[in-house]
Amino acid sequence: MKTKFNYLIILLACLFFMACNQESKQLKQSQLPQNIDWEYQMAYQRGIEAVNWSIPAVSMICMRDANFGLGGSYNTVYWLSAPPTASIEALTANNQTPYASIFLNTKEGPVVLDIPPASDRTAIFGSAVDIWQEPVADIGPAGEDKGKGGKYVFLPPEYGGKEIEGCINVHVNSYQVFVALRCIPLGGASYKEAAEYSKNINAYSATKISNPPEGEYIDMAGKHLPTLPKYDDSYFKYIKELIDTEPLQERDMVMGGMLASIGIVKDKPFQPSEKVKKALKKAITDGYDYLEYMFETPGFSFIKQWDDRQWMAIREPSNDGFVFDEGDYLLIDDRGSLFHWATFFPRYLGKATAYLNAMKDADGNFLKGEKQYKLTVPAEVPARDFWSVIVYSKKTKAWIYSDTGRVGLSSYDKENMKLNDDGSVDIYFSKTAPEGMESNWIPTNGEDFFLLFRFYGPQESYFDKSFELPDVQILK
Structure with missing residues (x-):
């Protein structure tokens, strides 16, 4: 009898344990998310990360392709014989100084870039960057050649050959190298004279260093140059090209x-399913919105210049300048937020140019295209060479089209502007010009916008912040 009782106790215990275990399984199952399409969800999430990660490189590929659309190819010098207009669709470009762009490819071996020395009429300032827009060489008086000119030799990834004596040898982590140069007029030189200096630049294979070929030069003035990244279905095709070629x-x-999980694999066709295509289409839209959030939020690519004002300075991501690889980790958000709106940063700011950004008026509201605003620029600005203020579309980060063709004003324009009694100048931003102030007006064409105020040859009062630029004031 006792034995039967013990068996009964054991049986009841087993039944109780089985019931508890079953209840536990049911509980766990009921806590799992229901009706989630994980293939879609993971493609969407990884797509957003891919947008943020790739924007520096995609921007460079788009710029390269736009230039090649004018003719020429690698080693061609693309230059501007006249000040550019909004038909040059580029991220926050400057309209005051002549630009020259050169695209290099070291896939077949080292490439030479000949830079002429600065003269008493023109000096070249600029940078060479890899496909990730990481600076690999500053060029000109603020760069490795110190304004004396020279031969920059760009060496491909994992280059095992000898460096070339007497040259500035630059090791690069990508095959493609992108060079942007400004030809600064000096000593009263004209824009055209400085621009013509671009024809002293040359690029060619290092195998021809003893007998350089004639350079190829294409003038971009007056031509349409659509360099802006497109946040649409084509975006992931650029990422595929990046994976295939670098x-x-x-x-x-x-x-x-x-990327492999969404079908982007080196040297294999990119043929995503309809479900993945749908997820990536949503990812590119939301990826753009995330980049916009970082653009607007201090702490990513901008920091406050003065605590009591809306102007923001560009934030250098590390003590080593605009290099985003910290060794233990990659500053992926800092990098994405910066190259969403800009290109070609030198390793360090301040030697040639300093920038301030205004997205908001004095009341802390974003600048709107349908409103009218005024900025009073003091008579004395700590810019040894010149200052400029330019309007950019909030949506595209490029110049705004208008019938006038005007995208900005600078200290070069003061002789044509109306000045205040103390020497300061009021600059207006609106869809239509204030009556009688047309010479002091930059059109917005009704688009929401932001400003970049540039200091060329920034001086000490900029760096110690004793110079203060007034906020943008809303008028109506």
């Missing part, structure tokens, strides 16, 4: 795995 660095291996 080495994936060790720091990017995890992202390489994420």
Whole structure:
């Protein structure tokens, strides 16, 4: 009898345990998310990360393709014989100084870039960057040649050959190198004279260094140049090109795995399913919105210049300048937020140019295209060479089209503007010009906008912040 009782106790215990275990399984199952399409969800999430990660490189590829659309190819010098207008669709470009752009490819071996010395009429300032827009060489008086000119030799990834004596040898982590140069007029030189200096620049294979070929030069003036990244279905095709043509660095291996999960694999066709296509289409839209959020939010690519004002300065991401690889980690948000609106940053700011950004008026409201605003620029601005203020579309980060063709004003224009009694100048921003102040007006064409105020040859009062630029005032 006792034995039967013990068996009964054991049986009841087992039944109780089984019931509890079953209840636990049911509970766990009921806590799992229901009706989630994980293939879609992961493609969407990884798509957003891919947008943020890739924007520096995609921007460079789009710029390269736009220039090649004018003719020429790698090693061609693209230059501007006249001040550019809004038909040059580029991220926050400057309209005051002549530009020259050169695209290099070291896939077949080292490439030489000949830079002429500065003269008493023109000096070249600029940078060479890799496909990630990481500065690899500053060029000109503020760069490695110190204004004396020279031969920059760009060496491909994992280059095992000898460096070329007597040259400035630059090791690069990508095959493609992108060069943007400004030809600064000096000593009363005209824009055209400084622009013509671009024809002293040359690029060619290092195998021809002893007998350089004639350079190829294409004038971009007056031509349409659509360099802006497009946040649409084509975006992931640019990422595919990037994976196919450039080495994936060790720091990017995890992202390489994420891209593989959505079908972007080196040297394999990119043929996403309809479901993945839908997810990536949503990802590119939301990826753009995330980049916009970082653009607007201090702490990513901007910081406050003065605590009591709306002007923001560009934030250098690390003590080593505009280099986003910290060794243990990659500053992916800092990098994405910066190259969403800009290109071609030198390693360090301040030697040639300093920038301030205004997205908001004195009341802290975003600048609107249908409103009218005024900025009073003091008589004395700490810019040894000149200052300029330019209007950019909030949506595209490029110049705004208008019938006038005017995109900005500068200290070069003061002789044509109306000045205040104390020497300061009022500059107006609106869809239509204030009566009698047409010479002091930059059109917005009704588009929401932001400003960049540039200091060329910034001086000490900019850096110690004793110079204060008034906020933008709303008029109506």
